Amino acid sequence: MMDEQAAVASLSLHVVLNPIFKELEADEHSIAAVQTLRTAFNKAEKDNPGVCQQFIGGLLEAEGININIPETLLRLACTDCDVYVLRRPEPEFVQLNERAQLLKVILSRIPDQIGDRSRFLQTIKDIASAIRDLLDSVNEVSKKHQANPKLKEYKKALDNHKRVFVRNSKSFSDTLKRYFKDGQSENVFLSANRLINQTNTLLSTFKQAS
Missing domain, CATH: 1.10.12.70 (Lyase 2-enoyl-coa Hydratase; Chain  A, domain 2)
Known part of the structure; x- marks a missing residue:
């Protein structure tokens, strides 16, 4: 892993x-x-x-340049990367692409919104909704294409990546709870980046399997 x-x-x-x-x-x-x-x-x-x-x-x-790398990566994390784009034309694959990108876009807004409590709370709700929608899409693709030989070959890897995604989602939620107590935004950025990376890992694996 x-x-x-x-x-x-x-x-x-x-x-x-x-x-x-x-x-x-x-x-x-x-x-x-x-x-x-x-x-x-x-x-x-x-x-x-x-x-x-x-x-x-x-x-x-x-070069003497002081940049917060986790924050910068989070801002850039919604950048389109061909390696993570599914090319299958079926509606369920298109929807999986769209929902994954939406989650990454919402997460990438965190650095700009974390300082505004009301906006950030709404963003948290949006993230939770986007996570549920993405998991629904993952399940839908797996269900509709379970007879695909290549998808069968990658089933174990996909199941594992899905579990890690769920675990990272829970970890992100726990990090948010701690943030409202300790105000450590750096930990939020790191946790969000992990969630984005795992989203990309799911997409990359589905791409290999399709």
């Missing part, structure tokens, strides 16, 4: 570095070099989850 702290760190590769590589690849003279660099970072992250976040943190520190 993927370590949850490493899972948060891996967001740096998907929402920071890969979009940069994509832009650099627009220059036909540097495509080969950029693709080599992209492959190296993807392999490094796979072998050492979190290394990309460490790289970015070290680079920012060297």
Whole structure:
């Protein structure tokens, strides 16, 4: 099972570095070099989850730039990543895509809304609703495509990722309760990032299975 702290760190590769590589690849003279660099970072992250976040943190520190990385990642976490987009045209897959993206969008608003109690309380309600809807979509896809041989092959992995998603959802809820007592917003950002990462993991696994 993927370590949850490493899972948060891996967001740096998907929402920071890969979009940069994509832009650099627009220059036909540097495509080969950029693709080599992209492959190296993807392999490094796979072998050492979190290394990309460490790289970015070290680079920012060297430049004297003080940025809250968990907060920044959370703001960027709703960025579209092709690796997490399901291409199946069936309505249940389309809905799964839409609900997953909606959850990530709502979670990414937390840094801007956490300081306004009334807005933040409404956001929490929206997150709870989005989580329920996403789980309904996960169950709907699994039910309607249970005869799919590839989905059968990935059933154990999907069931496991779903359990981790539910566990992360409960952990996020517990973190929110603690936040209203201790005011530690950093823990909320980290917990939200874990939930986003697990949402992406579900989408990625469904993509492999379909």
